Amino acid sequence: MFSHFFKKSKPRSLGVSKTKRRYDLPLEKGAGGLFLKLLIGMMSILAVLALAASFVLSAMTERWTSGLENRASIEIPAQDQNGKLLSTTEVEALVKEVEQFLKKHPAVLDIQVMSKEEITSLVSPWLGEDMTYDQIPLPGLISLRFREDVIFKPESLQVPLKNIAPQIRLDTHQAWLSQLLRFTGSLNFAALIVTFTIGITTIIAVAGAVQARMAIYHEELELLHLMGAGDRYISSQLQRYMFLTAFQGAIIGALIGGILLLLMGWISGKMDITLLPDFSLSAVQIISLCALPLLVGMLAMFTARYTVIQTLSKMP
Amino acid sequence: MIKLEHVGLRYGVGPEILSDVNFQLDPGSFHFLSGPSGAGKTSLMSLLYLGRRPTRGLLTMFGQNIGELNRQQISKLRQRIGVVFQDFRLLNHMSAFDNIALPLRINGESEKEIKANVEELMEWVGLGDHRYMLPNTMSGGQQQRVAIARAVITRPRLLLADEPTGNLDDEIGLRLMNLFDQLNRMGTTVVIATHNVALMEQFGYNRLILQDGAVRLMEPKKSIKQRLEGIF
Ligand SMILES: Nc1ncnc2c1ncn2[C@@H]1O[C@H](COP(=O)(O)OP(=O)(O)OP(=O)(O)O)[C@@H](O)[C@H]1O
Ligand SMILES: [Mg+2]
Numbered sequence: 001m002f003s004h005f006f007k008k009s010k011p012r013s014l015g016v017s018k019t020k021r022r023y024d025l026p027l028e029k030g031a032g033g034l035f036l037k038l039l040i041g042m043m044s045i046l047a048v049l050a051l052a053a054s055f056v057l058s059a060m061t062e063r064w065t066s067g068l069e070n071r072a073s074i075e076i077p078a079q080d081q082n083g084k085l086l087s088t089t090e091v092e093a094l095v096k097e098v099e100q101f102l103k104k105h106p107a108v109l110d111i112q113v114m115s116k117e118e119i120t121s122l123v124s125p126w127l128g129e130d131m132t133y134d135q136i137p138l139p140g141l142i143s144l145r146f147r148e149d150v151i152f153k154p155e156s157l158q159v160p161l162k163n164i165a166p167q168i169r170l171d172t173h174q175a176w177l178s179q180l181l182r183f184t185g186s187l188n189f190a191a192l193i194v195t196f197t198i199g200i201t202t203i204i205a206v207a208g209a210v211q212a213r214m215a216i217y218h219e220e221l222e223l224l225h226l227m228g229a230g231d232r233y234i235s236s237q238l239q240r241y242m243f244l245t246a247f248q249g250a251i252i253g254a255l256i257g258g259i260l261l262l263l264m265g266w267i268s269g270k271m272d273i274t275l276l277p278d279f280s281l282s283a284v285q286i287i288s289l290c291a292l293p294l295l296v297g298m299l300a301m302f303t304a305r306y307t308v309i310q311t312l313s314k315m316p
Numbered sequence: 317m318i319k320l321e322h323v324g325l326r327y328g329v330g331p332e333i334l335s336d337v338n339f340q341l342d343p344g345s346f347h348f349l350s351g352p353s354g355a356g357k358t359s360l361m362s363l364l365y366l367g368r369r370p371t372r373g374l375l376t377m378f379g380q381n382i383g384e385l386n387r388q389q390i391s392k393l394r395q396r397i398g399v400v401f402q403d404f405r406l407l408n409h410m411s412a413f414d415n416i417a418l419p420l421r422i423n424g425e426s427e428k429e430i431k432a433n434v435e436e437l438m439e440w441v442g443l444g445d446h447r448y449m450l451p452n453t454m455s456g457g458q459q460q461r462v463a464i465a466r467a468v469i470t471r472p473r474l475l476l477a478d479e480p481t482g483n484l485d486d487e488i489g490l491r492l493m494n495l496f497d498q499l500n501r502m503g504t505t506v507v508i509a510t511h512n513v514a515l516m517e518q519f520g521y522n523r524l525i526l527q528d529g530a531v532r533l534m535e536p537k538k539s540i541k542q543r544l545e546g547i548f
Pocket of ligand 2: 357358359402478
């Protein structure tokens with residue numbers, strides 16, 4: 001009836017909202033969302049780098065330790081304890097004796113006695129090719145592998161070997177392995193701490209943002225509350241908003257982090273650092289890096305939910 | 317429907333705005349709430365729409381003692397109450413349409429249902445051409461109509477309107493009073509706070525008069541027409 005008057009007039013564009021309504025609160029207004037997105041983006045770059053560092057460390061440890069586990073080597077020097085040189089036959093006799101002992105040992109899987117030729121080729125870089133090795137007594141070298149299914153400390157071979165001849169040396173690689181593991185372990189721990197700190201920072205940032213928004217839009221919130229909107233109705237909107245904000249920020253951050261990783265991989269490839277293993281990541285690791293934005297989003301979502309419910313519970 | 321027994325209300329440590337309010341409203345009744353400015357009409361309304369709890373006394377609504385309900389139960393009760401606030405309280409970032417649709421969305425209605433209902437009501441209150449306008453670009457009267465439409469869109473069991481016709485010209489004011497009247501006929505309990513004596517006389521409903529912190533009930537004066545009929 002009253003609309004008669006206005007029927008002919010063109011719809012005004014000023015003050016008209018044609019955009020689809022997404023939230024009951026004006027969440028998309030203001031720069032707060034952008035700041036949060038930026039912050040979460042940066043955090044995600046750090047998280048990607050920390051995660052990748054931890055992956056690379058694991059790969060390194062893996063490479064260095066594989067092939068060393070369950071192995072030991074025994075050196076029978078061509079000198080007795082008092083520094084007296086032994087003849088080649090004496091050394092060979094000792095090698096035989098040790099071999100016999102090891103063969104009977106239940107934890108030993110197999111034994112490899114290095115031949116004279118192998119030993120010569122090992123020492124030739126130091127002593128020269130044209131050396132006549134018959135003149136110098138060569139030590140005996142035995143490498144052995146232990147059975148994996150028998151619980152056994154390789155160090156326990158020490159005593160019976162000493163009994164055969166006190167100068168015999170057992171090298172189980174344990175000493176330097178355990179040092180290496182301690183080193184990479186502490187690096188890994190540092191990466192874990194970094195990741196953890198990033199998570200906490202994200203939680204604090206999101207909780208702060210949610211609280212600020214709830215304070216700014218207190219009137220709107222109260223209205224929704226008075227209309228009978230339950231805590232879940234209200235919190236689901238803030239949850240969705242925070243999830244999307246954090247997710248978008250984290251995707252951008254993860255992409256930048258990924259590009260940085262590729263760059264680092266490329267540079268280290270150029271430098272030919274052989275100590276580092278391949279910078280390539282396994283499928284599982286790539287998936288977990290891709291899942292990072294999702295994880296960050298979920299973290300933001302649950303933080304928002306908790307904060308909103310806490311704040312709403314103070315309303316009458 | 318509503319029962320207040322020795323209800324008192326004070327803000328913080330201030331004086332008691334309501335000191336001993338006792339009255340009972342039957343389901344399907346229609347009451348005006350009047351009284352001088354500052355008497356506490358808006359405050360009393362806020363108790364009835366469960367925006368505040370009485371500082372003392374017993375408030376019973378929909379047969380339930382409000383003091384014994386949990387948050388979720390209170391939310392459910394609020395969904396059955398439509399409120400026209402004296403200051404409208406529209407959400408300025410969303411269109412008139414979305415403002416009116418809000419209670420339906422909170423109640424979980426389908427978008428199709430919402431569109432049909434809201435458009436029909438907007439047409440009816442004369443806002444058919446202003447669907448997508450933002451409230452803060454509308455006139456006071458238009459905003460008031462949005463607020464009223466938002467309050468009645470769910471066909472609430474209880475309608476509370478605080479000065480709902482203050483900004484409206486007589487014709488549209490009457491039209492909206494008729495809307496309240498129709499809702500009342502369909503079973504909604506209505507309470508309207510107003511200063512408008514002419515309006516109260518025109519619609520001869522019972523009046524609750526709020527003065528000095530207490531409420532007394534006044535039977536409607538006979539309208540002029542009825543009085544004239546009595547003489548002749
Ligand atoms: N939120 C509040 N905090 C403190 N005091 C308040 C608050 N709201 C209202 N008051 C006080 O309560 C008293 C009653 O106010 P109220 O708004 O209920 O009156 P009213 O009858 O609705 O007046 P009007 O007819 O002008 O709308 C006033 O003295 C006012 O100052
Ligand atoms: Mg008032």
